[in-house]
Amino acid sequence: MDTQDLVTTAGMAYIQLSDKELETLGKAVEQMVDFFEKMGEVNIEGLQPTTHAFIKKNRLREDEVRPSGIADEMLEQAPDLEDRFICIPNVL
Amino acid sequence: MAAQTRPWNETLKPEGIKAYKQFVAERDKQVASFLEFDPLRAQGTSNERAAVSTKSKTLEGLPFGVKDNIAVKNFHLTCGSKILESLVSPYNATAIQKLLDAGAVPVGKTNMDEFGMGSSTDNSAYKTTNNPHDLTRVSGGSSGGSAAAVAAGLVPFALGSDTGGSIRQPASFCGVYGLKPTYGAVSRYGLVAYASSLEVVGALAKDITILENVYETIKGLDGRDQTSTDPNDFPLLKKEVKTVGVLADRSGLDGMQAKSLEISIEALKKAGFAIKEVSLPLLDYAVPAYYTIASAEASANLARFNGIRYGNRPIYSENPDDLVRQARDQGFGDEVKLRILLGTFVLRSGFQDQYYLRAQKIRTAIRNQFDRAFEDIDLLLLPVFPIPAFKHGDLGMTAFQQKLADKYTTAANLTGLPGLSLPGPVLESVPVGMQFMAPAMHEHLLFQVARALQSSLPSADPAAYPAVYS
């Protein structure tokens, strides 16, 4: 994994990396990625990936409206509100 | 318990509350297990109608602690992270609601490694929790606050979450029982997701009966969690334990850990269980597969924290991208950033097959190996962590060493199988626990063996914190 890979990855993850972090976190990430290479030793031929621990039956919800009743409470948690809108700076 | 103790269900009564608050405040000055403690805040949030039918005599009036990644209405929900410092939960997790309806009362939020990422609780953005048996040592993690609070006698039980060992490891470090239920047995609704396909809500307690009652109360199918499962959909393979498997290869264990395991095997034999050696060679791949999957899921699960709808936001930002980057930069600790980067990387096109997909296939292989092992045994005895509770900071383990040490705990998360960590013998200053794993939805086998070993391996109170309530 090279620096460009790390920078691209950080960009996708919206993680800002200072030069120092690029160094320290970069090393830590690389250490883990190297460690993951160990997985190459396992023969995975014919194996399906496990995406869910147990799949038993279809799970569906009735199409019913149940208002949360806490919309206002949630809006109060927003750092910046304008009327009922949550506010962020615009790109100019 | 000693005769001078007071019953737990008196703590929240008008005549007992003041003494209880004082007691917790006093003890927690040293242990630092709670991030927030307010025994009266949850009043009136139980569903009275449900309460009539589900109120459990054994849990009625019991206070309990809640790991700070489980939503309790009106309490903070920081997950040990700066980014959620200001967040107050507007809702209750399903497990919390069920406990409330059974008459138990959440009294506070316990410390944890940020978003569950760590094995020491030193990765909390707020404080360091100390092991009640030896304050210079960690309580384990990531549910270290819950384990320490139970061990120090502050609450009879606490909820935790187990993604890769986060209940069992701190339980074993602090000398209490820690149950990681079968994946899906307990609803995850209200558990802040770190690695969704691996984790589950569980509990820690000193008393095996309380633990079992808590589990019986919180388990069950939930409409809000479609990955929750109905126990009836699992075949009942065994009613009771006869044969316990132990790993043939027990190398790589610290002397104390090996000793704890030998003591446990002797205790099992004495209690009449047959012992059978098994080999699980794929266990060596559990940690890389686990960290690949956990980081990948975490990278998406933690994407929602962006400082827009709730949580901390930078004072000034130029545009939305800048706002989100700054919020995440200032809000996340290094370990969290590391795992987000790692998880983002292993999901990238061009890398996904090599890492993420391969890890999921190894997960399948490990599961198959465990399924085969359980054809010959009823339970599997495993160490929890290769070494006992370690020292804080540089005297302890590096972050990388801690990850490697998750070998024995991550298997239960990769396979979805239940695991119970038992209080082990106190060797030197701290207890050294061990764990049992069982087939899916066979928690009853875990409780059975725990009861059988109760007298030979009791949960010992820390010398400095004798029981005041029981």
Place this chain on the structure above:
Amino acid sequence: MSTYKSFIGLEIHIQLNTKSKVFCSCKTSFGDEANTNVCPVCMGYPGTLPALNQEAIRKGYAVAKALHCNLAERCHFERKNYFYPDLPKNYQISQFAAPLGTEGWIEIDYQNQRKRIRIKECHLEEDAGKMIHAGDMSLLDYNRTGTPLLEIVTEPDLEFGDEAEILLHELRRLVRYLGVCDGNMEEGSMRCDANVSINLAGQGLGRKVEVKNLNSSRFVRKAIVHELERQAQILDKGAIVLQETRLWNENRDQTETMRSKESAHDYRYFTEPDLPPFSPDKEFLASLDKILTELPLDRKDRMSKAYGLSAAQADFIAEERPFADYFEQTVKLGADATNVAAWLCGDVQKVVNRENVAVYESKLSANRFASLIKLLDKGTISGKIAKQVLDLVFDEDKDPEVLVKEKGLEQLTDRKTIRGLVDQVLANNSKAVAQIREGDQKPLGFLAGQVLKESGGKADPRIVQEILTEVFSLK
């Protein structure tokens, strides 16, 4: 431009009209006060989980079936990862590797030819919120977040802008027939992106340009026409078309480069661990038939054959399901189909347009309409009177028979009475009579008109004509 072959594929998002959102129990609605239909799940609160709405997946499968797709025996959801302020979780729950429907088709009538457009896939996903730009701030409203969306992706089988517009129209008609979406592009319940490329004939697909912000079918057509021209000009110069995303600027009637995104998107799709896969069982598959109905184009074909309608009439009548139902119901009540069609497409349409109401919801119930046409068929009233009666139905909200009786509007067929009127008219128009007698038949029509006028429009024109012919011994 004629030397190039064009390839156009559409990605159409339709909002499924479930009562609650796809993964939570909040109301789906348009135009409510900001951030009122929200809950911890759709606001992306920590600890919340999605719970799949059974009607969303049912309607999704129903559309896929109507589009002749292979229905997935097992589909699952995936996380599509990208950061955007209107997307609370910063990933969209969507489908990728195993969408609910694949490899289908839809037919359109384009330039009097039936053409089959292949459907690549249909997948279910969640809608994002809305971001409104207001000066140096952007305002976020999450009411729309979590509205179920079915994304329908076509193969690049379209070639022209107007063809794409027709496809959209056909699809809109289809989802409205199924009753799963109102197809309103202005309100965003149906949205469309277009992938446009051109290349020298025989050289396969060109470099794909994605065009977004097409919030009406007219814009889809105009944007494609513009984009085809733009790309042709580039190729004419020997240059290469840049593979990019462009936005339609409706004020300037052109596509424009979207603010450049540094790198191509890597959405890092992976299986949604919070939702188990879905495998439709027999019962579920059977339930689709309750939603499925004869599709618009099939209905058009059947009706034009069964009732001898012209292509234009059949198209018009098949446009809306309740409209076509109304037509067939009227015919079933015994009215002559040709007359029903002619009236429905003509005078009735004029009246309901004026009244601003759908005919099937108007005072002209199918029963009233049928009896009106039957009065006409039997010759009880003339066409002219029928028009009056039609107006009266709307004015007085009464049945046509009642109105005809009350107002004495029955057609006058009594030869004696008509003969009397004819004589009277002839007496009053001696000049015209003389003209005819001299061999100029031109005033005959005028005289017939006068007779009808004298009768208050009630005299049977056929009989008037016959009597006039007799009088002048023209046979």
